[in-house]
Amino acid sequence: MMARLKTLFDPLVRLLLLAIVLASIVPVTGENRAIARVISDCAIFLLFLLNGLRLPRQQVLKGIRNARFLLPLIVWVFGVMGLAGWGLSRIGEGVLPSTVALGLLFLGLLPSTVQSATAYSSIAGGNVAASVVAAAVINMLGVFITAPLLSLAAGGDVGIDLAGLQRIALILLLPFAIGQLLQTRLGDIIASNRAFISWADRGAISIAVYVAFSAAVEQGLWTLVSLPAWGWLAALIGVFLSLGFAGSWLAGGALRLERGDRIAFLFAGAQKSIALGAPLATVLFPPATAGLVLLPVLAYHLLQMIISAPIAQRLNPSGEYS
Known part of the structure; x- marks a missing residue:
């Protein structure tokens, strides 16, 4: 119980909840919307620049060679979980607003978290090195x-045109590439200022969520999603969580992974990244749509952190971290 309460006070969770509350009370409207969009884009640019700076190329190359662990995990994260998201989104189309239902598909196609999947793998006594490299x-x-997978799976609901590709390239890929190029020069500085970088990450994600939710609130978010729809969304997210955690654990067993690798597979396979989800939603969708698409992602992110702590402690009752 204490572990779950502690999770609710995780800095990113608090910032995300604050962003949602502020967007509901004082949303960005009118002429300020364009300024907020620019600020959000700059924050996302910074986020991916920092990601490029702190991701060691040597770790990536080493992880790629562990094909027995990595390839099934990639198939699980983007293939199996993507199909699960597609199936649940089809169910959701009958009981949820169409954009929220689309968010279930978007959720299924997101990659793993990095920080929390690694942290919980460590608490559970898993292979932390494999977890770090796989998530990266x-x-x-x-x-x-x-x-591209979202566009393919959603059919006509999501079309990525030239302008969308340019935004992805300029706001996500370009800063990441710059960070990789400058890594040898600035990597040590980033490593020695982890606390500041961590808060910069959280701030960038929260700004993206605030801007997206502001537009959604202006369009009537809290009236578009009825009370029964909230109940259906909670139920579908619960099914998704069960599939993610139970399925990835069983998949690791079917692959006959060693226990440490199986634990790493569990958390990397079940957890979904708000760090990529929030920026990507604001790049792919108009602001009002992005806020609704992010509803399932935010709900899943909060709940995955709440249930991960007791699962990790159950897997490692000795309490000795990796």
Whole structure:
């Protein structure tokens, strides 16, 4: 119980909840919307620049060679979870606003978290090195393949035109590439200022969520989603969580992974990244649409953190971290 309460006070969770509350009370409207969009784009640019600076290329290359662990995980994260998201979105179309239902598909196609998946893998006594590398590689892949997979799976509901591709290239790929190029020069500075970088990450994600939710609130977010629809969304997210955590654990067993690798597979396979989800939604969708698409992602992110703590402690009752 204490672990769950502690999770609710995680800095990113608090900032996301604050962003949603502020967007509901004082949303960005009118002429200020364009200024807020520019600020959000700059924050996302900074986020991916920092990601490029702190992701060691040597770790990525080393992780790619562990094909027995990495390849099934990639298939699970983007293939199996993507199909689950597609199936739940089809169910959601009958009981949820169409844009919220689309968010379930978007959620399924997102890559793993990096920080929390690694942290919980460590608490559970898993293979932390494999977890770090796998999450890093999958996030890098997610920048390139989540959007095309979403466009393919959603059919006519999501079309990525030239302007959309340019935004992805300029706001996500370009800063990441610059960060990788400057890594040898600035990597040590980034490593020695982890606390500041961590808060910069959280701030960028929260700004993207605030801007997206402001537009959604202006369009009537809290009246568009009825009370029964909230109940259906909670139920579908619950099913998604069960599939993610139970399925990834069983998949790791079916692959006959060693226990440490199986634990790493569990958290990297079940957790979904708000760090990529929020920026990518604001790039792919108009602001009002992005806020609704992010509803399932935000709900899943909060709940995955709440249930991950007791699961990790159950897997490692000794309490000795990796």
